[in-house]
Amino acid sequence: MDALEIIDRIEELIDKGRKVPFTSNVMVNASEIYEMLDELRSILPEEFRQARWIVKERENMIEEAKRQSERIIKEAEEKAQVLLSETEILKNATRKAEEIISVAESRGRTMRLEAEDYVDEKLASLEAVLHKLLSSVEKSREHFKTSVSTDNKQ
Secondary structure (H helix, E strand, O other), X not given: OOHHHHHHHHHHHHHHXXXXXXXXXXXXXXXXXXXXXHHHHHHHHHHHHHHHHHHHHHHHHHHHHHHHHHHHHHHHXXXXXXXXXXXXXXXXXXXXXXXXXXXXHHXXXXXXXXXXXXXXXXXXXXXXXXXXXXXXXHHHHHHHHHHHHHHHHO
């Protein structure tokens, strides 16, 4: 039997007790009340121990939950920091890649222009050589024509 049941029995005993006329007093059997109070005294220490144990367990659970929540928050902050670092690394890598591409494109344009200038210069040089050669061929032909025509006249 638990403490609440004993208290209920005490209330019943009081409710069933005889009323003293013209007062709010009730006559009850004192020995029954003392028996129930003794039972109550014997039960309460155990229930108090159980209640203390339950409160202590509850406090332990709350403390453990706090530790877990603090650990989870700390892990989340660390992950956020890592993600932030990775984002910064990615931004830096993207910026560096864009710089490299820009430099490569610029160098490519410069090299293409230099190659065009080089080819134009070589073609101009070849044109001059061919022009001299053509002029020399024309002179040789002219010379040949004149020498053939003078030979034919003789």
